Amino acid sequence: MTSEVNREVHLVSRPVGMPTPENFSVVDAPMPTAGAGEVLIRNVWMSVDPYMRGRMYDRKSYAPPFQLNEAMGGGHVGQIMTSDNANFAVGDYVVGFMGGWREYFVSDGMGLEKVDPDLAPLSAYLGTFGMPGFTAYVGLLRIAELKDGETVFVSGAGGAVGTVACQIAKIKGCRVIASAGSDEKLAWLKDECGVDEVINYKKVSDLNEAVRAAAPKGIDVYYENVGGEHLQVAINNMNAFGRIAACGMISEYNATEPAPGPSNMSMIVGKSIKIQGFIQTFHLDMRPEFVADMGKWMSEGKLKWQETVREGVDNAAGAFIGLFSGENTGKMVVRLGPDTVD
Numbered sequence: 001m002t003s004e005v006n007r008e009v010h011l012v013s014r015p016v017g018m019p020t021p022e023n024f025s026v027v028d029a030p031m032p033t034a035g036a037g038e039v040l041i042r043n044v045w046m047s048v049d050p051y052m053r054g055r056m057y058d059r060k061s062y063a064p065p066f067q068l069n070e071a072m073g074g075g076h077v078g079q080i081m082t083s084d085n086a087n088f089a090v091g092d093y094v095v096g097f098m099g100g101w102r103e104y105f106v107s108d109g110m111g112l113e114k115v116d117p118d119l120a121p122l123s124a125y126l127g128t129f130g131m132p133g134f135t136a137y138v139g140l141l142r143i144a145e146l147k148d149g150e151t152v153f154v155s156g157a158g159g160a161v162g163t164v165a166c167q168i169a170k171i172k173g174c175r176v177i178a179s180a181g182s183d184e185k186l187a188w189l190k191d192e193c194g195v196d197e198v199i200n201y202k203k204v205s206d207l208n209e210a211v212r213a214a215a216p217k218g219i220d221v222y223y224e225n226v227g228g229e230h231l232q233v234a235i236n237n238m239n240a241f242g243r244i245a246a247c248g249m250i251s252e253y254n255a256t257e258p259a260p261g262p263s264n265m266s267m268i269v270g271k272s273i274k275i276q277g278f279i280q281t282f283h284l285d286m287r288p289e290f291v292a293d294m295g296k297w298m299s300e301g302k303l304k305w306q307e308t309v310r311e312g313v314d315n316a317a318g319a320f321i322g323l324f325s326g327e328n329t330g331k332m333v334v335r336l337g338p339d340t341v342d
Contacts, residue, residue: 006031007313008071008102015056018254018324023056024317029071032106039107040082044093046100046313046334047075047126048320049160053253062279074100075131077115077122079340085109093117095125103313103336120298122339127331128305129294132160135280136223137290139245140168143278144221148173151215153234156225158185159323160331161247163193163305165223170194171302174221177214179207179230181326188329192304201230208233218242227251232262235273244275254324306330 006029015023034040052074055066066072076099080092087109088094094112099105115125127133139161140146152169156162157178166189169176177197178189186198197214204210211219211233218239224231227249234244252259268275297303308328310319316334323332 004031005029006102006104009313009316010069011056011066011072012069014058014068015053015254017256019053019056019317019321021317021321026314026316027071029102032104034082034084034106037085037108039080039085039088039094039109039112041076041078041094041096041099041105041107042081043076043078043099043103043105043336044339045077045123045126046102046316046336047130048316048323048332048334049075049131050248050250050253050323052320053324062281072101073098075126076100076105077125078105088112088114093122095130097131101313101316117339119295123307123309123331123333123335124305126333127160127307128164128303131280132331133164133294134287134290135247136161136164136168137293138280138283138286139223139247139278140165140172140221142283142286143245143276144223144243146172146174146221149175150220151175151177151217151239152221152223153177153179153211153215153219153237154223154225155179155230155234156248156250157189157195157198158182158326158329159225160328162223162225163189163330164303166195167193167303169221169223171297175215177211177219179211179226182329185329188306208236211237221245224248225250228259232264235262235264235267235271238267238271238273240271242271242273244273246275246277247280250324308332310334312336 008029010025012025013023077095080088093115095115096112152174154165158180176195178195179199179201181202189195199210219237222234222244224246225248228251306329
C-alpha cells in the first residue's frame with residue numbers, strides 16, 4: 001500500500017562552505033502517479049555521495065546543478081509498486097541514479113536496472129555493487145592501468161570508493177597502502193581486507209615521511225579521493241611512469257577560497273607521471289565486466305563491505321553533511337522504508 005504523501009528533500013539555499021541543515025528542507029509533496037509507459041517506485045534506500053556537493057553550486061559541470069525548491073536527485077534502490085512498462089513488473093527491485101532524496105519516484109524506465117536481492121543486500125547496490133564500486137573498478141583497471149604486483153596508495157580509503165579500491169588492488173596481487181582519518185576504519189581495512197600498511201593522516205606528524213616509510217620502494221599507482229596534501233605526498237613518492245587516477249578531492253569541496261595546488265607539480269615531468277581525472281558515467285561499457293568480476297569475487301569471499309545507515313528521509317541531509325567530517329565507515333546510506341510491504 002502506498003502513502004498519500006511523498007516526502008522529499010529540497011535544496012532551499014546554496015551552501016557557502018560546509019553545508020548546514022538550513023540549506024535543506026523536507027517537504028510533503030503530492031503522491032506521483034505513473035502514466036503510460038511509466039512505473040511508480042517506492043524507494044527503500046537512497047544514497048548520499050560527496051559528488052553531490054558540486055551539484056549544489058549554480059555552475060556548469062558534468063551534471064546539472066540541483067535546482068532550489070525542487071526535489072534533489074541521486075542514487076536509489078526501490079521496489080516497483082505499479083507498472084505500465086513491459087520491462088518492469090510489480091515487485092521488481094531496481095537501482096537508479098535520478099530518483100533519490102524522496103520516498104516515491106515515477107520513471108519511464110530510462111536508467112533503471114533490475115537488481116537481485118538474493119545476490120546481495122539491496123543497500124549494497126548503492127555501494128560496493130553500485131556507483132562507488134564501479135568508480136573504484138574503472139579508476140584502477142582502466143584509468144590507472146593497474147598491473148599485478150604494483151604498489152598502490154589509496155587516500156580516503158575508509159569511504160565507499162576507497163574500501164573497494166583497496167580490495168580490488170589486493171585481489172590483483174598488489175601491495176596496498178591505505179590512508180584514512182580513523183583508527184577503526186584502518187583496523188578494518190588491515191584485519192578484514194588485507195591492506196598491507198595503514199596511515200591515520202590525522203595522527204602522523206609528517207604525512208610524507210609516513211608514506212615513504214610505508215612504501216620504501218615507491219608508489220606505482222595513486223588512487224586519489226582527497227586532494228591537497230595527499231596529492232603532493234603521492235607525487236613526491238611516485239615511481240617513474242606512475243599513474244594517478246583522480247575520482248575526487250573531498251578536501252576541497254567546501255573551500256570558500258581556491259585551495260593552493262601542489263608545489264611539486266614539476267616532478268610529473270621528470271617522473272613521467274600520468275594524472276587523469278575521470279567520471280564513471282563515461283565508462284559504462286565496462287559495466288558487464290564489472291558485474292561479472294564483482295559477482296565472482298563475492299562468491300569467492302574476496303569482497304567485504306561496511307555501511308553507515310541513517311533512518312528516514314528526515315535524516316538524509318544530516319547523513320550527507322556527515323560525509324565531510326568522516327562520520328561514515330564505508331558507504332553512507334539512508335533507509336527510507338522496509339524492503340517489502342504488504
